[in-house]
Amino acid sequence: MEAFRTLDAVAVPLPRPNIDTDQIIPARFLSRPREVDHTQFLFHDARRLPDGTQNPDFNLNKDAWRNARIVVAGRNFACGSSRESAVWALFDAGFRVAIAPSFGDIFRNNGMKNGLLPVMLPAEVVEAIIAQVEADPGARIQVDLPAQTxxxxxxxxxxxxxxxxxxxCLLEGLDEIGLTQSYEEEIAAFERRFGRENMR
Amino acid sequence: MSETMFEKIWQKHRVLDREDGQTLLYVDTHLLHDGGATAFDLLRGRGLKPRAPQRIFATPDHYVSTSSRKVEEIEDERHREMVEKLDRNTREYGIKQFGLGTPDQGIVHVMGPEQGLSQPGILLVCGDSHTSTHGAVGALAFGIGSTEVAHVLATQTLWQRKPKTMRINIDGALGDQVTGKDVILAIIAKIGAAGGTGHVLEYTGSAIRGLSMEGRLTLCNMSIEGGGRAGMVAPDDTTYQYLAGKPYAPQGAAWDAALDRWRALPSDADARFDAEVSLDGTALQPMVTWGNSPEDALPIDGRIPDPAGAVDAERREQMARMLAYMGLTAGTPLAEVAVDRVFIGSCTNSRIEDMRAAAAVARGRKVAASVRAWVVPGSERVKKQAEAEGLHEIFRAAGFDWREPGCSMCLGTNGDIAQPGERVASTSNRNFMGRQGPGARTHLLSPAMAAAAAITGHFTDVRRLLAGEA
Structure with a gap:
């Protein structure tokens, strides 16, 4: 996993509640393996008009936010499906931080395991930040993970x-499997104890 | 010691606790479907193999065709590959697969309970958010992402921070045609789509006790739509009768020993929950959603709400956007909204009881000429049972298409999608924008209500239809 420490980047507002992972990446792209660049699938349908052309009103399509690496969204961001490709699509498009009042639980876990930091802030703070980045498109935000600010x-x-x-794990870019394997003795002991009653 | 059922299961599966608050949990049962190829790629990339293949069970559902049982007849090459990869991966590592074309294949969340793999007191995970379904038997069951699937494959464990608990109590007898689906839609309408975030939900009360196993599976299935990672119902005689004799349920002396353990599982009378919610079961009605979140649900006698009446500007804007997407006008009675398609299926509502409820409405009636209606049973076992009861003939005679088991139109990964602008009465779980295809307009409802919409061509109170009033 790519490590994350600090980021100073343009933040794009997506000021809507309940932006689900089906919107972030529609289901018909889920059969693509991880090696495929998922940038093209990010908000695939939301950023297009019914005739297939780019929707000029969608914030990710606006020039000021083309280089955004932080998304600031409404409550319950990335709720719904557990599809990890919702994180891949954001990550491949350059995003490393998502700020919202709340997140879908599974997305939050998926993000932390893939180098995308989910930041929960009070709703009024998120609203204020959205107002600032809307008023000044291209405005930057600084995120400091060690300081948690x-x-x-x-x-x-x-x-x-x-x-x-x-x-x-995120600061060190650690992947959990290696870490968990360091607890092999404990897992094996648990299995011996547990397995007697819970055989398969 | 007073503990919730969740706490009892959590304690039993703790391998170790770290000082930073993380707990390593041991996974009893890991279910796989055909969307999980990435996890095997991750595993292989690290030179690892599954630690406990005997605890893993697989079946293809997301990418299978609902018109054929032959892998080679899956037209889209990518879809075919997903089904083939599951077959290859399970063979390579000695994992039991209920493969395509075999008598036990089905939607993974239908297959688990009907095989008796979902059992009280176990920790069950699957790379799918609707894994909350299995909590209906009194298991702790939740969905995980593919990196976590790889972790469970490699170690049979998972790191978790202990979630909070929420008790949702519903007392009172449910009315005629008020089902598990209506109960969960009413709950989500009350608590909101993020209401249960960070919590494990436990459903209690006489209305819940009165639900069949199928009804409880539907209820727990949609816990995730209320933000809950998991949902659970304490095991009782309904659970034990359902599980007895299932292929993977304990047998003989092991069954008796299991029963003793299971009977100790329910939350203690004085157990404390972090949050409490209650609803009046007698007040619940058949529900239909109108917007693009499962929280946007109304009783069938309701009208499309007016954004002008929204609590704040954000909600007003959101409602206006949803009405535009859904092609609906504020003030229209739900019962006047016409539908183009009907989908009866998905891990939410494709079990035998769902088939029976829909067939009871379809019997002797005809699907409206303007409607294309599908019934997709949840598994081969459900299909076989339904056919033994003659339900497929009822559906066909009424003009429904009786199809092969899989996830199908719930999310359309296999290509079963609605056209832009088509309005779908769907027994599935998500009415998100584009969920059933770009521009498709999804309304969630129960199987009987979906069948009623197919017959009349618009949303209809199924009670009135059956009474000859609609």
Missing amino acids: VTAPDGSVHGFEVDPFAKH
């Missing part, structure tokens, strides 16, 4: 919570 375009600094274990 987000610095909004107006200079205000907001702390956020992050699971210490997930933080450690």
